[in-house]
Amino acid sequence: MRAKKILMKEVKFTCKANPVDLNEIGKMSIEECKRRLAELSKGLSHPARVEIVRMLEDKPPEERCVCGDIVNALPLAQSSVSQHLKVLKETGWLQGEIDGPCVCYCTVEGIMEYYMTLIKKSLQGE
Amino acid sequence: MRAKKILMKEVKFTCKANPVDLNEIGKMSIEECKRRLAELSKGLSHPARVEIVRMLEDKPPEERCVCGDIVNALPLAQSSVSQHLKVLKETGWLQGEIDGPCVCYCTVEGIMEYYMTLIKKSLQGE
DNA sequence: ATCGTTTATCGTAGATATACGATAATAAAG
DNA sequence: CTTTATTATCGTATATCTACGATAAACGAT
Numbered sequence: 001m002r003a004k005k006i007l008m009k010e011v012k013f014t015c016k017a018n019p020v021d022l023n024e025i026g027k028m029s030i031e032e033c034k035r036r037l038a039e040l041s042k043g044l045s046h047p048a049r050v051e052i053v054r055m056l057e058d059k060p061p062e063e064r065c066v067c068g069d070i071v072n073a074l075p076l077a078q079s080s081v082s083q084h085l086k087v088l089k090e091t092g093w094l095q096g097e098i099d100g101p102c103v104c105y106c107t108v109e110g111i112m113e114y115y116m117t118l119i120k121k122s123l124q125g126e
Numbered sequence: 127m128r129a130k131k132i133l134m135k136e137v138k139f140t141c142k143a144n145p146v147d148l149n150e151i152g153k154m155s156i157e158e159c160k161r162r163l164a165e166l167s168k169g170l171s172h173p174a175r176v177e178i179v180r181m182l183e184d185k186p187p188e189e190r191c192v193c194g195d196i197v198n199a200l201p202l203a204q205s206s207v208s209q210h211l212k213v214l215k216e217t218g219w220l221q222g223e224i225d226g227p228c229v230c231y232c233t234v235e236g237i238m239e240y241y242m243t244l245i246k247k248s249l250q251g252e
Numbered sequence: 253a254t255c256g257t258t259t260a261t262c263g264t265a266g267a268t269a270t271a272c273g274a275t276a277a278t279a280a281a282g
Numbered sequence: 283c284t285t286t287a288t289t290a291t292c293g294t295a296t297a298t299c300t301a302c303g304a305t306a307a308a309c310g311a312t
């Protein structure tokens with residue numbers, strides 16, 4: 001149903017994620033850590049969102065932008081995928097950057113390590 | 127409001143968690159991994175549940191059972207805490223074992239490492 | 253058997269999540 | 283300026299989550 005058209009414009013993949021700062025966790029209070037962990041965990045708490053993060057984390061840096069390809073890869077309506085992307089942005093997993101008619105999404109650089117550090121500090125640290 | 131009474135009975139801390147098998151992840155399909163990751167993430171997606179897992183993970187093995195102490199530690203009604211404990215059991219973070227009038231909760235042994243392995247495989251592995 | 257303690261479950265109300273189609277907004281192409 | 287492609291947002295329906303008080307169930311103590 002969805003006609004695949006190739007964009008005439010040469011897309012510039014400018015999706016450079018602001019990296020997270022791991023040292024920041026050391027300065028966070030335990031309460032803040034737990035709040036943040038719950039938030040990031042909510043991002044991963046739906047299979048479709050796990051799949052999205054995987055798609056983006058999987059890609060080599062030069063082809064990180066998938067825009068509407070994410071919609072095609074998932075068995076969901078475009079509006080539903082858009083909502084999941086919004087949740088992932090809000091919880092801090094993704095960054096989106098408008099690039100012409102499409103939007104370039106990528107994971108926040110280092111977010112996986114950030115998440116795992118947060119788990120360790122929140123669940124057993126201090 | 128809540129009268130603290132000491133149990134007359136000498137409580138046996140028999141809460142020995144069946145450890146998770148890390149090798150099992152290697153045999154799981156990617157789809158199964160993502161499903162499982164979403165499930166475990168849902169467990170951590172609420173600050174109260176993060177706090178509960180922390181409380182239990184924190185404890186040395188000989189005092190792992192906190193039963194109603196969890197209720198006292200959280201600013202929630204007993205029934206609400208019980209519901210959170212149920213979610214944590216269902217998503218695979220905790221085990222509960224009935225021990226007389228109270229219930230002995232502990233984290234599933236090795237669940238944190240299991241979770242982190244799952245993250246790696248689900249988000250970047252294969 | 254009865255009482256008190258502990259925990260789970262029920263019923264319920266309000267909030268949030270999930271999914272969809274329809275529509276609006278943005279920008280490239282013609 | 284109009285059309286087309288892409289994405290976000292709106293409106294809506296249904297489901298799940300979260301919290302609480304009330305009640306039930308289990309068990310030790312008396």
